[in-house]
Amino acid sequence: MKWKKPEKGTLNYFLFCDTMIADVLRLFPDITSRDFRILTGIEVGMQDHEWVPFDELVKYTRIDQQNLAYLLGELIEKELVVATTQPYEGYRLYFNGYDALAINALVKRGSICALGDEIGVGKESVVHEGMKEPELPIGDPETVIVKFHREGRTSFKDVKRLRGHLVNREHFSWIYAARLAAGREYEVISRLYPDISIPKPIDSNRHAIVMEPAKGELLFKVRLEDPEIFFDMIMEQVENIYCHNVIHADLSEYNIFVNPKGVQIIDWPQYVTPSHPHAEELLMRDISNIAAHFKKKYNLKRDVDALYGQIVSSTDNIKD
16 A cells, blocks of 8 residues: 655545546546535535536526636536536536545545545445544554445435335435435444444545444455354344344345454444334344354354344343
């Protein structure tokens, strides 16, 4: 990893960062405060419009029409914004533009000062390694993880169908879906930490979350010497999570990290509470997923019904 200390309030990036985030980072030093004002205006307008009218942007940015048209043209060329002329002149953000807004806010708050390699990618998120300035001036930069939510980028209908918090929303864009998912995840991990074994949350803006790196390796990648001990530790965490009035609802060997001292659980945007109409089914699925992994890989057999009963019987310990 290559690191060069950036000036305060600016962003550095590692030389091997070659994904779509890298496109944003290469442009970042040339994005002006007026550009960010335009991007923010489009973001605000997308709450009510599929395509934000040019006249709305004039009002929001207070930039005269000629200069605004020129600046919008540059943003389109940089692939931060996309435009249409039918049925009227309108604009909306590319994900690159939304990434730029989130990165800018996190840099200004001191939550990140560098971004590097993509270290994880899924259907609904992409995760990058990053750096944060040390708490003390004499310290070394701290490694962080930056997760960019991508919900809604491929199919709004599928995301709306699978996410209960979107069902009653008549108007939403991929920006809204991604921002809401990140907000839900950051809210729950901030509430659970440090009682539950999860990476420490640091900051969130728009569709991005900054947190400490998870410790160890993903469960599906390792061969455990003492699988029974780790299985019990995972079930203990599931029970503790339930006692905090939360069900992960998407738990598997792909979002559990294991290390010599224990386990850490990641990926929380789909969480539900025990009052959810499908809570019983989702909790049983979480337990069954882990039990199936340990049975297949280690021939460790556990009674999932008994495990479920033990967890729900802990309701006397639920925290408000």
